[in-house]
Amino acid sequence: MAVSTLDAGRDTLAERGGSRAPWTDPAVEIEGRQMQRHVARFAVVRYGVAVSCVTVAVILALWLRPVVLAGAQLLLVAVLITGWVAGLRPALVAWVLATLAFAYYFTPPFDSLKIDTGQMPRLLIFTLLAACLATMSAARRRAEDALTTTREQLEARVRERTAELARALAEAVGAQHRFRDLVNSVDGIVWEADATMRQFSFVSDQAERILGYTAEHWLSEPTFWQGHLHRDDRQSAVRFRETASAEKRDGDCEYRMIAADGRVVWLRDLVTVVQEGDRPIRLRGVMVDITEGMRTEHDRRWFVEGLDRVNRAIQATNDLEQMMSDVLDAALSIFDCDRAWLMHPCDPEAVSHEVKMQRTRPEFPSLLGVGDEVPIDPETAEMFRTLRASSGPVQFGPHSAHPLSSELAQRRLVQSRIVMALYPKSERPYIFGASQCSYARLWTAREELLFQEIGRRLEDALTSLSIFHRLRESEKRYRHIFESTGVSIWEEDFSRVKVAIDDLRAAGVRDVREYLAVHPEFVRQAARMVRNVDANEASVKMFAAGSKEELLASANTLFLRETRDAFVKVLVGIAEGRASLEAETIAQDLKGERLTVLFTLTFPPPSARFDSVLVTVVDITERKRAEYLTGHMFEASPDAVYIVGKDYRYQRVNAAFERRWRMPADKIVGMRVDELAGTEPFEETYKPNLDRCFGGEEVSFVGWFPTPAGRKYLAATYSPLRPDSARIEAVLGITRDLTDHARASEALQQAQAELAHVTRVTTLGEMAASIAHEVNQPLAAIVADANASLNWLTAATPDLASAREALHAIVKDGHRAADVIQRIRQLATRSGPHKARLDVNDVIRDVVPLIGTEVRSHAVSLRLDLASALPPVLADRVQLQQVLINFVMNAIEAMASVADRPRQLVIGSRPHEGDHVSVDVQDAGVGIDPNSVSQLFSAFFTTKAGGMGMGLSISRSIIEAHGGRLWATPNATHGATFHFSLPALR
Numbered sequence: 001m002a003v004s005t006l007d008a009g010r011d012t013l014a015e016r017g018g019s020r021a022p023w024t025d026p027a028v029e030i031e032g033r034q035m036q037r038h039v040a041r042f043a044v045v046r047y048g049v050a051v052s053c054v055t056v057a058v059i060l061a062l063w064l065r066p067v068v069l070a071g072a073q074l075l076l077v078a079v080l081i082t083g084w085v086a087g088l089r090p091a092l093v094a095w096v097l098a099t100l101a102f103a104y105y106f107t108p109p110f111d112s113l114k115i116d117t118g119q120m121p122r123l124l125i126f127t128l129l130a131a132c133l134a135t136m137s138a139a140r141r142r143a144e145d146a147l148t149t150t151r152e153q154l155e156a157r158v159r160e161r162t163a164e165l166a167r168a169l170a171e172a173v174g175a176q177h178r179f180r181d182l183v184n185s186v187d188g189i190v191w192e193a194d195a196t197m198r199q200f201s202f203v204s205d206q207a208e209r210i211l212g213y214t215a216e217h218w219l220s221e222p223t224f225w226q227g228h229l230h231r232d233d234r235q236s237a238v239r240f241r242e243t244a245s246a247e248k249r250d251g252d253c254e255y256r257m258i259a260a261d262g263r264v265v266w267l268r269d270l271v272t273v274v275q276e277g278d279r280p281i282r283l284r285g286v287m288v289d290i291t292e293g294m295r296t297e298h299d300r301r302w303f304v305e306g307l308d309r310v311n312r313a314i315q316a317t318n319d320l321e322q323m324m325s326d327v328l329d330a331a332l333s334i335f336d337c338d339r340a341w342l343m344h345p346c347d348p349e350a351v352s353h354e355v356k357m358q359r360t361r362p363e364f365p366s367l368l369g370v371g372d373e374v375p376i377d378p379e380t381a382e383m384f385r386t387l388r389a390s391s392g393p394v395q396f397g398p399h400s401a402h403p404l405s406s407e408l409a410q411r412r413l414v415q416s417r418i419v420m421a422l423y424p425k426s427e428r429p430y431i432f433g434a435s436q437c438s439y440a441r442l443w444t445a446r447e448e449l450l451f452q453e454i455g456r457r458l459e460d461a462l463t464s465l466s467i468f469h470r471l472r473e474s475e476k477r478y479r480h481i482f483e484s485t486g487v488s489i490w491e492e493d494f495s496r497v498k499v500a501i502d503d504l505r506a507a508g509v510r511d512v513r514e515y516l517a518v519h520p521e522f523v524r525q526a527a528r529m530v531r532n533v534d535a536n537e538a539s540v541k542m543f544a545a546g547s548k549e550e551l552l553a554s555a556n557t558l559f560l561r562e563t564r565d566a567f568v569k570v571l572v573g574i575a576e577g578r579a580s581l582e583a584e585t586i587a588q589d590l591k592g593e594r595l596t597v598l599f600t601l602t603f604p605p606p607s608a609r610f611d612s613v614l615v616t617v618v619d620i621t622e623r624k625r626a627e628y629l630t631g632h633m634f635e636a637s638p639d640a641v642y643i644v645g646k647d648y649r650y651q652r653v654n655a656a657f658e659r660r661w662r663m664p665a666d667k668i669v670g671m672r673v674d675e676l677a678g679t680e681p682f683e684e685t686y687k688p689n690l691d692r693c694f695g696g697e698e699v700s701f702v703g704w705f706p707t708p709a710g711r712k713y714l715a716a717t718y719s720p721l722r723p724d725s726a727r728i729e730a731v732l733g734i735t736r737d738l739t740d741h742a743r744a745s746e747a748l749q750q751a752q753a754e755l756a757h758v759t760r761v762t763t764l765g766e767m768a769a770s771i772a773h774e775v776n777q778p779l780a781a782i783v784a785d786a787n788a789s790l791n792w793l794t795a796a797t798p799d800l801a802s803a804r805e806a807l808h809a810i811v812k813d814g815h816r817a818a819d820v821i822q823r824i825r826q827l828a829t830r831s832g833p834h835k836a837r838l839d840v841n842d843v844i845r846d847v848v849p850l851i852g853t854e855v856r857s858h859a860v861s862l863r864l865d866l867a868s869a870l871p872p873v874l875a876d877r878v879q880l881q882q883v884l885i886n887f888v889m890n891a892i893e894a895m896a897s898v899a900d901r902p903r904q905l906v907i908g909s910r911p912h913e914g915d916h917v918s919v920d921v922q923d924a925g926v927g928i929d930p931n932s933v934s935q936l937f938s939a940f941f942t943t944k945a946g947g948m949g950m951g952l953s954i955s956r957s958i959i960e961a962h963g964g965r966l967w968a969t970p971n972a973t974h975g976a977t978f979h980f981s982l983p984a985l986r
Contacts, residue, residue: 046086050094053078058101065106070250072106072126073272079130083137091134099127121187121288125270128186132179139175143168189287195245195273195280197222210267210289212260230256230264241271245280248273254290266294299446303453306334310454314461318468324357327458331359331434334454335447338364339414339435342458343374346388346421346429348381356430364437367412379408387421387431392452394419399442415440418448420455424462426470432458488539488617493531494574494610500526501575512575516568527556527567533612542619544589554590562586570601577606584620596621640735643721646694648673648687651730660737662708681705693718693731702738713742785810835874835962837985840909840917841866843880848907851888855905858892865908870917871984875962883955883966887921887978890952894925894975901974912981916964922977928970936968955980 057078064071075098083091104111107119115123146168150160183190184205192202203218211228218224229237233255240253252270259265267287274282313326328340341358352373360366368374376384386394386402396402397416409415412435419433432455443451482489500522501512509515516523532555535548543558545551559567566585573581582600589595598618604610634641640657642650649672653665661668661676673690674682689699699718704711715738721730785806792799792806844866855862888905895903904924912918928936936952952966959966964982971977 046090047093049086050082050090051097053082054094054097054101058105062105072102073250075102076130076133080133080137083134084141087141088138091138095130095134098130102126118293124187125286128182132182135178136175139171143172186286188289191287192282192284195283198225198241200225211257211265228257230258241283244271244273245283248275248280265289266291303446303450306450307453307457309334310457314457318465320465321357323461323465325359328357328359331454335434337434338437339366341433343431344428346384346431348384350376352376379405387419388429392420393448393455395443398440413437418443418451420452422455422459422462424459424466427466430462483536485536486538488542489536490532490539490615490617491534492613492615493533494613496529497526498574498610500529501571505575513572516571523564523568523571526571539617542589542617544591558587560586560588574603579603595619596624642733644673644690644731644733646729648690660707678706689718690731693720694728696720696728712737713739782810782814835876837872838875838877839872840870840919843877844884844907844909844919847881847884851885854892858896858903860892860895860903860905863904863906865906867910870909870911871986873917873982874985875982879958883958883980884919886952886955891921891923891925894923898925915984916981917984918979918981920977920979922971922975924975927974928968928976
């Protein structure tokens with residue numbers, strides 16, 4: 001290389017010393033100098049030359065790009081011309097523009113400033129060469145200018161010319177040094193060689209960095225290049241250079257060379273042919289190291305080929321087991337491992353997992369068989385957790401982050417493994433793994449990546465096959481449903497009918513319904529075009545056929561004249577592109593029995609085939625009969641029956657409703673309820689109950705309501721009408737006129753109240769002595785306190801304090817006597833029932849003073865057992881007191897003959913059955929005769945001498961009128977307990 005540099009220096013000195021190159025035309029040279037001087041005067045023109053040259057070069061190169069990418073070399077020519085014509089700075093501008101154009105238009109990806117990593121060397125070489133050419137051409141231009149100036153001023157400026165030549169020489173030497181540095185900075189081996197002998201005359205210093213051989217080796221050994229080519233590439237590389245020289249065509253090729261350290265280095269050789277006239281004299285080029293790119297390409301090819309093998313294995317079969325076996329065989333070969341396996345499920349909480357499929361090398365057979373259930377030990381469960389937490393494959397072995405335990409390695413005879421979890425849709429995860437038994441293997445990054453991709457493909461395949469198998473199962477279920485359902489289903493071929501209707505539309509028929517009415521023969525022809533493909537067993541049974549074959553053969557005899565209109569609807573539905581159609585018609589079975597049927601057709605989309613149309617046929621003969629009977633009952637019912645919509649408007653009413661409101665049905669239908677019944681009843685009663693019914697409740701209520709015939713006592717029931725289980729569209733109302741019954745009931749209640757009053761008065765008569773005693777006690781105390789007060793006041797020194805205390809006692813006893821009289825008056829007064837919110841414990845306490853004397857006179861001990869915090873009840877206080885007094889008096893009389901045990905009377909209260917309050921009266925008397933229990937509360941039944949038998953009967957009527965219940969139970973030892981319960985208020 002040093003010799004070559006010195007020769008170039010001498011050539012430059014000789015040329016600058018005044019000798020003209022033999023190939024230079026003097027006229028052309030003078031014209032060029034004049035053009036250069038003219039251009040050099042104007043900066044705008046010089047930079048315009050730079051832009052124009054690059055623009056022309058880009059246009060020509062783009063024109064040539066579809067044919068040859070090397071057309072981009074024209075950009076170097078543009079830089080060279082700019083440097084020659086306009087100078088260094090415009091040349092640098094041209095260099096920048098050419099580099100950008102090269103990167104945008106001629107470096108993949110094209111028409112983008114984004115550059116592939118593999119194209120960077122090429123771009124760098126172009127940039128450096130363009131910079132070199134710009135510098136050299138500018139330097140050459142300056143040198144020529146200097147020589148020209150020296151030649152023109154030779155006679156007058158000999159000394160100045162000598163100085164200029166010396167300065168030009170220094171510049172040339174500097175340019176050579178810069179060129180050498182620039183060449184050596186290129187990331188590739190820049191070289192020059194003889195076109196015929198291929199002897200290298202120049203090699204850059206990068207040769208030693210890339211291959212390890214110095215430039216002297218390349219320049220001193222004529223066959224150095226050929227001798228260090230890889231033996232597989234030697235013939236093709238030599239032939240490429242021979243072809244380039246012979247055809248005088250630039251190009252590039254890739255080959256391998258053996259480096260000094262034995263490495264194989266991939267090179268891309270960009271070769272340019274230098275010609276002298278029509279004869280190639282030299283080859284120049286750049287060898288770019290592409291080893292890393294080729295290694296990446298090799299890895300990519302290995303990756304793609306491996307995936308292709310797996311894809312072929314997946315697509316080759318629909319059998320799940322065969323697919324898994326083929327994929328594992330492919331994995332075994334691709335990764336050159338000893339075992340490949342698939343297990344299920346990858347669940348650390350499961351008890352065991354199953355070997356779904358495995359493939360092994362003969363020298364490393366598995367200890368488990370396909371289908372074996374393997375218990376999940378703690379180490380396996382931990383491995384499953386690791387896999388579930390990872391998004392890709394996980395390595396297990398001595399060189400990985402997850403070592404295998406020695407016990408597991410010995411038990412399974414493995415040294416390392418790579419495993420990942422697969423997640424097919426709608427299934428529990430699988431485990432996909434490969435094991436190395438012969439040595440402890442560390443799987444490379446590219447192997448991990450391919451293993452993960454295979455796993456993803458296997459995951460998708462498992463999902464697809466699972467869907468396929470579910471589809472097959474769905475088809476089986478569909479066939480089972482088709483055959484076993486209780487609804488008649490037909491599969492019919494309407495394809496010919498569809499073609500005929502499409503022909504009608506193509507012929508210009510717009511109104512198919514009108515056309516069918518005018519052309520009944522088309523309907524008959526279309527009916528014959530329908531082919532019955534299949535029918536289920538329910539169809540055979542419905543139409544009384546002996547077999548499916550008999551039914552299909554006789555299908556045309558099932559339809560009657562009434563069926564024509566329904567078939568016309570089917571034809572119109574097909575013409576209009578409907579998705580489904582439902583209609584009723586009349587048919588007959590094979591025995592001639594007429595049937596009312598509801599048929600439904602589901603049509604495919606208009607663009608699809610009509611060769612498998614499903615028709616469901618439901619026998620609604622009984623339903624139609626039931627509808628007739630229901631309608632008859634609706635109209636003939638003596639009760640008012642009506643239907644109200646969600647807008648509170650009547651939708652249908654019967655004759656009884658018309659009579660009650662004295663208005664025809666056609667006028668009532670459409671009216672709002674408030675328009676007919678009045679705003680106040682509607683807002684207070686009808687609307688709240690209708691809203692409850694629209695909410696899903698069954699509602700009943702009674703009351704007095706105004707009607708055109710006067711006030712009526714009506715009992716109404718509202719029931720929601722549901723077209724399906726989710727919606728309520730209307731309310732069915734049934735109203736019965738109970739006016740006569742209500743009036744009779746009121747009379748009965750009045751009679752019962754009169755009887756209860758008589759009973760109370762009678763009871764008070766029986767308790768006269770006790771009542772007198774209760775009144776006399778406070779009166780006697782009042783008289784005594786009054787006499788004492790007189791004595792204290794008439795004393796010489798009046799005792800005012802004692803008199804005052806006695807007067808307070810008189811007031812207290814007066815109130816006490818008044819309370820007793822008030823209670824007696826309440827019981828004796830004739831008044832209607834008055835229900836109010838009551839505490840039953842207060843009622844019991846009110847009764848105690850009235851029965852106190854009676855209890856003491858019969859030597860009965862009274863005890864109250866009252867529960868606390870009882871809920872209130874809605875009742876009439878006087879009537880409850882009457883019932884309680886009746887219970888107490890009966891209990892005292894039952895204990896009158898008892899002499900061998902204490903006479904104990906207990907009055908208690910307690911909660912009862914969650915939402916009731918119970919009052920109990922327990923005695924220790926003679927008890928209840930079992931034979932008379934059933935008649936105990938009957939009217940006029942009594943066990944007492946001289947009794948009327950009305951007390952308990954009236955008590956039961958009072959309690960039942962309060963919505964309660966009255967009963968009696970025998971005690972465990974002696975006596976009986978009488979109870980009544982009332983509903984509690986919440």
